[in-house]
Amino acid sequence: MxxxxxxxxxxxxxxxxxxxxxxxxxxxxxxxxxxxxxxxxxxxxxxxxxxxxxxxxxPFGGGVRECAGDGFAMSEATLVLASILTRWTLDAVPGSDVRLAAYGALQPEGLRLRAVAR
Incomplete structure (x- = not known):
């Protein structure tokens, strides 16, 4: 064959x-x-x-092995981020250390954010 x-x-x-x-x-x-x-x-x-x-x-893979929650997660993340950012400004506190981890995501090492009301 x-x-x-x-x-x-x-x-x-x-x-x-x-x-x-x-x-x-x-x-x-x-x-x-x-x-x-x-x-x-x-x-x-x-x-x-x-x-x-x-x-x-x-971000959620693809094809037949794509994460079943892909659509929900992206919609939820968009709504949460939009809700936060319409009310607050987020600034990294000086001295915060953010670096890329080996698996490609941001890995905070003591990341602290300051939320300031708009």
Missing amino acids: SRVCRRLAGHRIPAGATVVFSPYLLHRRPDVFPDPERCDPDRWLPETARPAMRKALV
Whole structure:
């Protein structure tokens, strides 16, 4: 029985092969995300977000193994963040240490925020 091969970025991928990717690296591609190391929530505004950016963001995995709570979590996070930021301004307290962890998330080391009512 002949197995169909596909090409991905110039490489032959045999049918049934397992393909693994790194969300950490995908989310930091400078050809997809302008200034990828900078935290910039405004990059997701309708006037600045590009279709390639939306396709490259996979915080909950994808395909048949995508997190079942993906849609709910994104909606809930948007509502919570919008509720907080309409009432408060959050500033890092001087001396707070935030660094990228090996798994690609921000890992606060004693991060403290000051909430100031708007």
